[in-house]
Amino acid sequence: MSAFVLDDLAVNERGNLSIGGCDAADLAREFGTPLYVLDEGTIRKNCRRYVDSIRTHYAGRGLALYASKALCTTALLKVAASEGMGVDVVSGGELFTAIRAGVDPKTVFFHGNNKTPEELEAALAAGVRRIVADNALEVERLSALAAARGKVADISLRIKPGIEAHTHDFVKTGQIDSKFGVAIETGEALALAAKAAALPGVRLVGIHCHIGSQIFDVDPFLEAARVMLDFAAQVRGRTGIVLEELNLGGGFGIRYIEEHDPVDFGAYIEAIAGAVRAKCAEHGLPEPFLCLEPGRSIVASAGVTLYTVGPVKTIPEIRTYVAVDGGMYENPRYALYGSPYDAVLAERPLAPRTAPVTIAGKCCESGDLIQENLMMPEVRTGDLLAVLATGAYNYSMAGNYNRNPRPAMVLCRDGKARLVVRRETFEDLVRCDVVPDDL
Numbered sequence: 001m002s003a004f005v006l007d008d009l010a011v012n013e014r015g016n017l018s019i020g021g022c023d024a025a026d027l028a029r030e031f032g033t034p035l036y037v038l039d040e041g042t043i044r045k046n047c048r049r050y051v052d053s054i055r056t057h058y059a060g061r062g063l064a065l066y067a068s069k070a071l072c073t074t075a076l077l078k079v080a081a082s083e084g085m086g087v088d089v090v091s092g093g094e095l096f097t098a099i100r101a102g103v104d105p106k107t108v109f110f111h112g113n114n115k116t117p118e119e120l121e122a123a124l125a126a127g128v129r130r131i132v133a134d135n136a137l138e139v140e141r142l143s144a145l146a147a148a149r150g151k152v153a154d155i156s157l158r159i160k161p162g163i164e165a166h167t168h169d170f171v172k173t174g175q176i177d178s179k180f181g182v183a184i185e186t187g188e189a190l191a192l193a194a195k196a197a198a199l200p201g202v203r204l205v206g207i208h209c210h211i212g213s214q215i216f217d218v219d220p221f222l223e224a225a226r227v228m229l230d231f232a233a234q235v236r237g238r239t240g241i242v243l244e245e246l247n248l249g250g251g252f253g254i255r256y257i258e259e260h261d262p263v264d265f266g267a268y269i270e271a272i273a274g275a276v277r278a279k280c281a282e283h284g285l286p287e288p289f290l291c292l293e294p295g296r297s298i299v300a301s302a303g304v305t306l307y308t309v310g311p312v313k314t315i316p317e318i319r320t321y322v323a324v325d326g327g328m329y330e331n332p333r334y335a336l337y338g339s340p341y342d343a344v345l346a347e348r349p350l351a352p353r354t355a356p357v358t359i360a361g362k363c364c365e366s367g368d369l370i371q372e373n374l375m376m377p378e379v380r381t382g383d384l385l386a387v388l389a390t391g392a393y394n395y396s397m398a399g400n401y402n403r404n405p406r407p408a409m410v411l412c413r414d415g416k417a418r419l420v421v422r423r424e425t426f427e428d429l430v431r432c433d434v435v436p437d438d439l
Helices: 024-031 040-057 074-082 092-100 117-126 136-148 188-198 219-239 265-283 296-302 333-337 426-430
Strands: 017-019 035-039 062-067 086-089 108-110 130-133 153-160 202-208 245-247 289-292 303-315 319-324 343-345 355-360 369-376 384-388 408-413 416-421
Touching: 017 024, 024 035, 024 303, 024 384, 024 408, 024 416, 035 040, 035 296, 035 416, 040 062, 040 074, 040 265, 040 289, 040 296, 040 408, 062 296, 074 086, 074 092, 074 408, 074 416, 086 092, 092 108, 092 117, 108 117, 117 136, 130 136, 130 202, 136 153, 136 188, 136 202, 153 188, 188 202, 188 219, 202 219, 202 289, 219 245, 219 265, 265 289, 296 303, 319 369, 333 369, 343 369
Parallel strands: 035 408, 062 086, 062 289, 086 108, 108 130, 130 153, 153 202, 202 245, 245 289, 319 355
Antiparallel strands: 035 303, 303 319, 303 384, 343 384, 355 369, 408 416
């Protein structure tokens, strides 16, 4: 294994951390900190792994969809689409970004548990390939909207397969107690399939599930495939519809810390393809078009966030706080989930780790931490700190708490850095404020 938790990082001839061939210290000087840095080569390599694995293990009868909730920018969606991936969106804003990026609508799948009528209208107008309907109200609304337009919308149903994935409670989504989708074991899912089959304006073509995030085991995905195809057989028996598409979602784990041991992308897909074929043979079903929705496993390992260290406070026999110029406003995942991260000093990345520190943000919250008890070299004020594997669910979950502007983002390839998200200004923070005339 490399010196870092991420194999795509390097140390250059100056002894500094290098990302996509760009010196981290140079990036900080040019673009400031905090700074999101993405290695374009890693993103493209990860996209190709999924596209090539489906081609190899499932005869190309499928589509890998980039889950844009992980990181949604115009440039990033252009990169994913250029590598042959479709795009999964969950809001009108993500759909708008995909269209602005030039993504072919016929490769866009629209998800979400509470799509507004306006979002459904936008999806119909754009001509997305698939709307994944979450509930009966949505199917009814979509039926009326599509029929009024003289259209028939191809839909999938979001199904809860009842699979327990070993991950954080907040990111488990496949069990019966979830806000997403309809459950098989209660009969709700089969009833909704029958309803969809009878309504005008919609055509039921597939089923979708998502069992959770940051999953390292193959078995839950295999069980999900089996349960979903058992359900497909029930749908055929009840409605006569032979479903054409099976979407097993995403959730494939990545290495944030050394102890994490993710399964190879190809091994995931080979095993899933085998389970699908076996279950289809059992039920006499044609093998469906197979969709997967990787997000984190495309971009997380491609991202590094650079910070400048401020005060270092040592509380004897308790802990040492290392304060940085970012925090929970641009990376809330530790505050939300206790998510583990590794970090290095960008200008001393190979220095021996000698003592534990707590990396603290600048927000006015005691819980504004990025990591606790992380073994680090001696950290000094002014050091450049690099937190690793921050490409997913950092920028996409960022906000403006304490009126902090969101950081810039750069995309690095072959030693060249290009700005893809500009740093917000204080003017941006007040742009939508309205002061009534009588104040």
